[in-house]
Amino acid sequence: MNGINLRIKQLMEVFADGNRSTFAKMLEIGESNVRSYLNGTEPKANVIEKICVSLAINPEWIVLGSGPMQKLNNIVAEGKSDYQKFPKVITVDSSNQDNIVLVPQTLKAGYLSGYNNPQFIQKLPSYRMPGLNNGIFRMFEIEGNSMFPTLPNKSFVVGQFVDDWIKSIKDNQIYAIISNEIEDGFVKRCTNRIEKYDNLMCKSDNRRSYPTQNINPSTIKEVWEIKLHLNFDLPDPADIYDRMNDLEAEVQQMKRLLPK
Template identity: 35%
Template sequence: MNVKERIKKFIDTEGLSISAFEKSIHTSNGYINSISKNIGIDKLNLIIEKYPNLNLEWLITGKGSMYKTALLTPLSEKYKSLMPKVVVVDDQDTERIPLVPIRAQAGYLTGYDDTTFISQLPTYSLPNMQNGTYRMFQVSGLSMYPTLQDSSYVVGKFVDDWHNLSSNRVCVVVTLSEGIIVKRVTNTLDKYGTLYCKSDNRDYPHISVPLEEIQEIWECKMHLSFEFLDPVTNYQKIAALEADVAYLKESLKKLEL
């Protein structure tokens, strides 16, 4: 691969579009595709400044790994030390499930390990939620629609082993820069030092979250919703699309005659 191809591979790994990447390094649309064989030092500085974990040697020569190896060193260490910071129990030492509603999620980013903050959250007991520590989060937005509806709830089990986190699972990821996000994850932590978080709703972008941004991961085990989706709507859309295709076929036949 040449430099342009490696940049495109990095963009794809980060879950970005080419235009979003160009905007992030303050270049005009079409810049990446205009690169021939080499790239100017000024543009390299912009890229490294914006993406400090990118391995400059790999970008220029193709040698080594895409990301700086220093990023991977604390990964194994962090795997070993993961444990819930606060666990809530009742008078009978039965574990309770705290609810983090939308209005409390900004505070949770700094209070997730604060006993006082967690104790102020409402708590619940739910069936079949044993053998683990659980937390309930309210969903905000439509990025996971129709899998999850806006203002519905998910119950997540604390993930204490990020190394073996299964891909294609819906998780609540507590991050420093993106806040609390609910996404379908692909585990690329070992490979790239990032967690690739996908939206089920294709109108919303995917997010690649660096390891150092992640504070907690909760694998969703239950979904609570007050909305009953009407499948007729989807069927109607398919039927309308089939009618449009049939009409176009008939129109083409008439033109051929």
């Protein structure tokens, strides 16, 4: 599969949730044509033109892989900005299935500058996860205790790419926000006020030690909604149960000692 075919696959994931039939209808072409493109057949010029017109795709991106996927401007109307962006780089395995690329915490700074660099992304380790289909996914390593106890230090999360930040970022959900403004970690619980105040509030679950950060949407590079949490340090609840049992016994003893 060459570059154009990979980018068509990426468009299908973004605009049609990976559904060939839906994607074919959007472009007004046969589903068999879409299948052939995914199998490596290079599309003709008229099909590329349909893709560019129907989806407002940048011709340089679809043909050469250069520049943004879409020639988007921040649309300002009534004082509100419309932010809608797309991942530039995805990787696939030998079966043309999307890989889940892992961004270790040690490469966090590098990812901020290389998130749209094919060479950088292709060097990152990649995996497949059961149940994560029909989307573009990325894995991030958690470092620190800003999201403790929900997400412990050194655990991993898998996020699905969010293309429409205004409508798709839901309040009190956890997201990986790729922005230079977030210094203590990618992953935060968000409150979406982009449309109303041009602001994204990023909150830590450990709020006593980590204050809320207000993010200017214009600084955001990518947004990934967390769908899966992997934790290799399985806690032993025995200590908690023992303390609860001791507390219950103490309460019962106090009841017996109190005068009736």
